[in-house]
Amino acid sequence: MNASSPRRILSADDIQRTLQRMAHQIWERSANSDLALVGVRSRGVTLAERLRPLIEGMACKNVPVGVLDIGLYRDDIGLGSPAPPVRSTEIDFDVSGKDIVLIDDVLFTGRTVRAALNALIDLGRPARVQLLVLIDRGHRELPIQADYVGETVKTYADESIVVHLREDDQADGVFIVNERSQAS
Amino acid sequence: MSRWNSRDCLGLRGVSREEIELVLETARGMKEIQTRTVKKVPTLRGKVVINLFYEPSTRTATSFELAATRLSADVIQIQTGTSSVVKGESVVDTAQTLRVMGADGCVIRHSVSGAPHHLARHIDIPVINAGDGTNEHPTQALLDMFTMKQHHGRIEGLTVVIVGDILHSRVARSNMWGLLTLGAKVRFVGPPTLVPPEVEKLGVEVRHKLDGSFEDADVINLLRVQKERMTANFFPSLAEYSRYYGMNEERLKRTKPGSIVMHPGPMNRGVEITTEVAESPQSVILEQVTNGIAVRMALLYLLIGAERDPQPVKKDAAPAIDTPSLF
Numbered sequence: 245m246n247a248s249s250p251r252r253i254l255s256a257d258d259i260q261r262t263l264q265r266m267a268h269q270i271w272e273r274s275a276n277s278d279l280a281l282v283g284v285r286s287r288g289v290t291l292a293e294r295l296r297p298l299i300e301g302m303a304c305k306n307v308p309v310g311v312l313d314i315g316l317y318r319d320d321i322g323l324g325s326p327a328p329p330v331r332s333t334e335i336d337f338d339v340s341g342k343d344i345v346l347i348d349d350v351l352f353t354g355r356t357v358r359a360a361l362n363a364l365i366d367l368g369r370p371a372r373v374q375l376l377v378l379i380d381r382g383h384r385e386l387p388i389q390a391d392y393v394g395e396t397v398k399t400y401a402d403e404s405i406v407v408h409l410r411e412d413d414q415a416d417g418v419f420i421v422n423e424r425s426q427a428s
Numbered sequence: 429m430s431r432w433n434s435r436d437c438l439g440l441r442g443v444s445r446e447e448i449e450l451v452l453e454t455a456r457g458m459k460e461i462q463t464r465t466v467k468k469v470p471t472l473r474g475k476v477v478i479n480l481f482y483e484p485s486t487r488t489a490t491s492f493e494l495a496a497t498r499l500s501a502d503v504i505q506i507q508t509g510t511s512s513v514v515k516g517e518s519v520v521d522t523a524q525t526l527r528v529m530g531a532d533g534c535v536i537r538h539s540v541s542g543a544p545h546h547l548a549r550h551i552d553i554p555v556i557n558a559g560d561g562t563n564e565h566p567t568q569a570l571l572d573m574f575t576m577k578q579h580h581g582r583i584e585g586l587t588v589v590i591v592g593d594i595l596h597s598r599v600a601r602s603n604m605w606g607l608l609t610l611g612a613k614v615r616f617v618g619p620p621t622l623v624p625p626e627v628e629k630l631g632v633e634v635r636h637k638l639d640g641s642f643e644d645a646d647v648i649n650l651l652r653v654q655k656e657r658m659t660a661n662f663f664p665s666l667a668e669y670s671r672y673y674g675m676n677e678e679r680l681k682r683t684k685p686g687s688i689v690m691h692p693g694p695m696n697r698g699v700e701i702t703t704e705v706a707e708s709p710q711s712v713i714l715e716q717v718t719n720g721i722a723v724r725m726a727l728l729y730l731l732i733g734a735e736r737d738p739q740p741v742k743k744d745a746a747p748a749i750d751t752p753s754l755f
Contacts, residue, residue, distance in 0.1 A: 313457055316469040316499075316729075326431035327733035330457040330726070366466060 256416035262394040267298035277343035287349040310335030317359035340368035349407040351377040354388035436555040439564035440605040454726035472501035475532040495724035554731035569602035571720040584611035592651030
């Protein structure tokens with residue numbers, strides 16, 4: 245059995261540079277709009293909070309950040325036990341008319357993004373929604389693409405991408421893990 | 429990952445701290461939905477919930493109905509007096525009939541203690557107890573704990589005083605089980621005729637005088653005086669009850685700063701609570717009603733939103749009260 249240890253694909257410095265680059269890209273495309281960031285729980289929120297000061301530094305204005313929980317919008321409710329965890333959505337601004345950048349750590353099947361779009365649209369009618377992900381690992385099951393991608397990584401279906409951010413984990417780093425070596 | 433371990437929610441007795449905390453945390457997510465313009469999520473679309481009420485209820489039945497419809501489930505409300513129940517059909521027959529019509533969950537209120545447990549043994553869908561006799565009213569206790577946590581940020585270490593007819597109160601019982609599990613200090617205050625003997629053995633404190641018993645409390649939960657008890661000579665008169673056990677403005681002044689006053693409703697204004705207290709800033713009675721919907725949404729979601737193994741219906745005789753296994 246090929247029990248490989250986690251392989252690092254992004255270091256802390258790589259993550260920082262990637263976020264800076266994406267902040268510039270967002271600002272380039274959204275300079276004249278009513279920009280807001282919405283992170284998908286939980287690491288999408290951490291990424292949004294890191295992007296916020298980078299964009300605010302260029303924009304010289306406040307960029308609101310919202311927290312989106314997709315638990316109630318998943319398409320696998322009733323198909324697994326227990327029911328997927330539900331936390332609260334905390335968006336204290338009106339999404340209607342906003343130019344929203346939806347943020348998640350990893351884009352995989354696209355199902356999370358589908359749920360997030362439904363959750364977001366239930367709150368109002370944004371002027372535009374763009375998608376930002378730190379890692380795009382392929383294997384889409386729905387026709388969804390990201391507007392901003394930190395890193396595109398080729399993966400096998402039985403591998404997983406583990407994103408560590410210092411706010412939630414101990415240190416920054418993105419790893420690729422073979423699930424067979426993890427499952428024990 | 430924490431999970432609700434039982435298929436049903438029949439009571440809080442035997443329910444673990446992790447399970448209670450899961451419901452309260454899930455309810456926080458549900459509460460946000462009530463602040464939206466469109467108060468509906470698609471989560472339980474296509475599911476059917478039966479509300480089987482064998483006892484009159486306005487707020488609990490409405491709260492469950494709103495909870496289910498906000499999750500996009502369809503609800504069938506059955507109140508006694510308008511159904512085959514009046515023709516003498518048994519609880520189990522009624523529920524099984526509705527089950528084969530495609531129900532995915534059943535909420536039941538019944539005047540007989542243990543009726544939801546009886547139903548749960550004969551039906552293969554989740555059963556939620558909305559109050560059974562003098563036994564339990566778990567969703568009321570969960571919404572009470574949610575409200576306490578919202579105001580105090582925690583449950584552990586709080587002193588919770590429950591005042592009134594403890595003997596006949598399913599609200600007091602469910603609160604006791606849940607609060608003790610979460611590490612609160614529970615104190616029952618009521619006339620000796622209305623406090624179950626030896627209840628101290630379960631870990632609660634008992635006092636018979638309200639004065640001197642509420643001043644250090646973080647939460648004062650006033651139970652409704654059931655007027656029908658008066659005729660059974662449990663206490664002499666409403667006026668006397670009010671004098672010794674009613675929360676009024678004078679007593680309110682002696683409460684601990686930051687403490688909250690709760691009531692499960694419906695209130696008898698002027699008996700267990702005066703209008704001034706009910707409408708004071710310390711009163712969280714209306715918040716309890718709002719939180720009740722969120723907590724019931726959380727339970728419906730956790731029970732009906734989970735995959736169920738097709739379980740054989742248990743036909744064997746079991747004890748009147750099922751204690752769900754911890755793991």
